[in-house]
Amino acid sequence: MKKTGKILFILIFFCFTLLKAQEFNASVDRSKVGLNENFQIDFAFTCEDVNGIRNFKPPVFSNFRILSGPNQSTSMQIINGKMNGSVSFSYIVQPVAMGEFSIGAATVNYNGNNYSSKPIKIEVVQGSTTPQSGKKDEKADTEDLSKSVFILAEADKRKVFQGEQVTITYKLYTKLNINSPQISKLPNYEGFWQEEIESSNTINFDIVMYNGERFRAAKLKQVALFPTRTGTLSVTPFELNIPVMIQRKKQQRSNSVFDDFFNDPFFNRTETLQHTAKSNTIKIEVLPLPVNKPDSYNGAVGTFSIKSFTDKKDVKTNESINLKVEIEGTGNIKLLTLPDLILPNTVDKYEPKITETINRTGKINGKKIFEYLIVPRQSGEFKIPSIEFSSFNPATGSFSTKRTDEISIHVEQGTGSYANSPAPNQKEDVSMLSKDIRYISNSPEEFEPIYTSHKIGEWFWILNASIMVGFIGILIYSKRKQKLYSNESLLKYYKAGKVAKERLRAAKKALDSKDENLFFLELSKVIYGYLEDKLAIDKSIFTLEYAAEKLRQRNFSESVIEKFLEIANYCETARYSPASKDMSTAEDYYKKAFDFILEIDSNPGLKK
Template sequence: SLSTEMHNGKEYKVGVLKKAALFPSQLGELSVTPMVLSIPVQIQQRQGGNGNVFDQFFNDPFFNNYRTVNFTAKSNTIKLQVMPLPSKGVPPSFNGAVGDYSLSSAVSAVNVKENNPLTFTVTLKGQGNIQLLSMPDFTLPTGFDKYEPKVSQQISRDGTISGTKTFEYLIVPRVAGKKEIPSLKFSYFNPEKRSYITLSTPPYPINVEPGASTGNTTVAGYSKEDIKLLGEDIHYIKTSSSDLRKRVGFTEFGAGFWSAVVLPLFALGGLITWKRRNDKLAGNLELLRYRRAEKIARGRFKSAKKLMDAGDQRGFYAEISQALFGYLEDKLHIPKSEMSLDRAVDELQKRSVDGELVSSLRSCTEKCEFARFAPAGDGAGAMNEMYNELTKVIVGIERTLSVKKHA
């Protein structure tokens, strides 16, 4: 929705194009790159004349003597100074959380039987970067099995980033007796109070009752699962050889023998090569992102095609914009915090990508960003044209970078 504002004595219609929550990840002075839009603007053009009555008549606004020009609008650059967190008084349970939070917990039962699971739920609620919150690990007493938590979150972006994040731990008691789930601590830095705050859950006493006698009782610290019956473990020794016969026609080093020796070696060599390649990719995140960039972009383009077929213009342009910028971030090794159209163009020019292809990329990006907020009347035709143009751009960039890499 648009609002009306006065600026330098003139009335303007004002609308918010984009809002984003920023969480700095490094110290020092940071810049928020400006937003650039190419906007079609109608300008009234006056016909030259001699000041006679006919010129005055045809210069009347009624005749709509307008022409459309492209105006490039660019927002200001915002400078931010990111300060370090205090180095004194850092609690042991602090793992980087900043904001304002509350902590609550619950257990599904305090009286359980052996091998019957219970759920230990921890909920964080407040304002901050909810998505990156994590709970410190904790140790249960002997006799408990703990599994990786099921994590769920609900994030609200209404003005401030807030929400809840829930960790559900599945715990299985294995030994009967009086047990206790220890207190769990969570620490964060509160920027308003400029101090570290530690929250903790209460300890939960758990009464583990013996289960039914289904083979889960313990003997000298070992469960029956760990003990095999002697009669099933050792076979009787044969004392007679009357049923043994000499095998005839057996070749000691036949084709089967060599196949059994050589084929595992080839398989082992292939496995080692595959493992080294995977380890190389896992250790080099930039290489991994580079190789997966085109595949991820292809998947997003398929999603955009479905939105185009459904006639969802806003969804289509948002998805295809994310596909393009995500591809450029991964392919050109540009961090998300530093990604901008100008930066991507500079990187492509450094890699000697064809100037016409770069110009097409810039033009498509500007059209796409404008269409996200002002959809065209001919929605289906514009979306199809944008889809084909961006497909050609990404294919062209992919071919160029592949040739440069293998050259």
């Protein structure tokens, strides 16, 4: 009987030991958290052979936002010559609503058997529940991350003249391993005209020394800024959300001789933390230009040359002449203008066609061509006068004036409707020929009252009414066209849809040819350019937040605004974070951009 009892006791103890050998527990660092506070939940499975763990399935995190996870870590222990292991799956989560919630059970398979953890209750309250010491620890982590991963904005100069180029370079410095950054906020260039400097779409890291420490650094973007007003101007920070991978040392729980071995970095737990990196704010002091400006000065800042030439110098009346004026140099090319071209009143002049060739690889430089079409109406000699162009050179701090050569044009008499027409203010000779004179007949039988021989038909009134309606229509159209072309923002507003469709065609062409970089560039131009024109937002102050606020002011729904932000962030992320490019969704975002423009155009709140 005693022997049977011993055997039964041994069997019960063995079964209990087997049950205790495998445990699947869920735990949180605190069960009461504040709204929008982060907390950690761990699912730990303890067993003898960690290689037998399969198919971990987390619970559904209703009413919580996952910030990081699953982060997997493995630990091993040897007690009395027997090895035990534990695999932990951890998440960093954040509540999105207040109340009492339950996080359901997670499941895992071990050697063919399924195990479930117990649900955990979480109470979410208003405010913060983190103890003061926890705040200090969290602050310490944030400060450590900010010292290890940051964005540095650098300006090539801090004091410039109005209109002089200043180049801002944004570099990412890191000591830690990071994943693909996501743009959270672009800088605001209020008070500047901006030109994006072309750079590689691939982020390449180099080893550099900064403040005596070793970092990996990569250039994110460069922009050329031209201040449009004087005073102290600020460039707001460039912000990125960066997933940072850090290793957490396991807490030493005993004085075991094996703790030193298992505290080796190889056994440490790796976590991914979301870190917001902000660049520093840059202040630029903008000096006014000297007061002794030449009369021909129109705002050019830099070093430029100017020349003019025609395609012909001997023509006949009514033949066209192409006059080209070329300005070439380094500076604010896009903002250059010419003084009015004064020609004799016997020569017709048409508005110039303007073309630009701009090099955006460093110092902004290039060429701007003004092409005039002129038509002489009278034979003889006339001169195209010298064109005076003035610019301010920041290097010397003085104005420079250059002139083109005077061009002589010889005009011979030609044919055509203008060939024999008199010149202005010239008296017309009148020839009286006998055949041009008709005698007045006094014979009464040759005259009849008009009402006795003819009647005014209906066609007469219809024709006159049509002419009157047509004249009024032409007058209204002319007034509208004059108003449109005299208001640049109104002109851009009405042409925004046409320009956007042309850019959409360019984006579609890049998509079909699988040119990723060109596609993302063109698609971002579609959205930014369209809203700049439709909402009358100057390019120098355009930001995503400002555009979204403008749309809200026009009573657009939040769904439309969210669609705009989604497309814009998608393009910007793909352009500056090549690792995040996913061409499988490019077609969907192309259609979203197309639908977004149609939705904006059809909204009555945007009509001018």
